[in-house]
Amino acid sequence: MNSSVIVFPGSNCDRDIAVALEKMQFKNKMVWHKETKLPKSDLIVIPGGFSYGDYLRSGAIAGKSLIIDEVIKAAKSGCLILGICNGFQILTETGLLKGTLLRNRNLKFINKDVNIKVINNKTSFTSKYKLNQILKINIAHNEGNYFTDKDHLNKLKNENLIAFQYCDVNGNISDQSNPNGAVENIAGIYNSKKNILGMMPHPERMVDNLISNTDGINLFASIMN
Amino acid sequence: MKFAVTVTLKKDVLDPQGKVVQDTLANLGMKSLKNIRQGKFFEIEIEEKNQLKAEELINDMCKKLLVNLIIEDYKISKL
Structure with a gap:
């Protein structure tokens, strides 16, 4: 399977995701944001970081940027798109995903491992997880407080487009287990066709027991599947 | 022609920065302080003599990049 990782000035998780993808046997290429053509890709990843120093708004x-037109074209033709952290913020700014990511409600940059629950395991990104499986995944962001209007929120719920929700170690989804104030504890969402996933947690940091755990592996294994 | 664009968070969007500033001013004894919302300000200069056309262009800039219409409102005024 071919993957492309888009690199912006200020991206800083691009190499982490490349390592994770290669470990999972993807044939990966790095694509600089000034390129106007994408290599043949089954998966495009928009990595985390601080693209353009978060100037104006994150993402x-x-x-x-130039390459984004190609990403939008690929997305419309059904290519899988994964936006992680800043990548999620960028996807909302392109309009590929609805809603936006506000500043964390405590106004602090949060870097810690949190629990998230798999809300829908019938997608190309999550088929290898169990429904309601609880994962421990790292978050590291200042603007992760997902916000969207009521109509869209209802659509997310009714069409099963919520990918992950923040929860506690037992899977309870509550205000106490919400690290950043995101509406309905949302940690990740899909578009209507479920070929685009945006998420704040970093699955690429959870693919090796030596440095963390392996809770992120099944996301890449699902895509490979 | 010069324009000012003020961008503010929509009424129902939580503004934690504004809230912290407000709380701090209240701590400083500003008793009549009712509410603070923090926003952004752009000063934009363009080469266009027709004001209507100029405003149209600024409006376009706002919609395409300067403002996130999901959470922000904006106001354009001529300087």
């Missing part, structure tokens, strides 16, 4: 400038 706003990257969301208008």
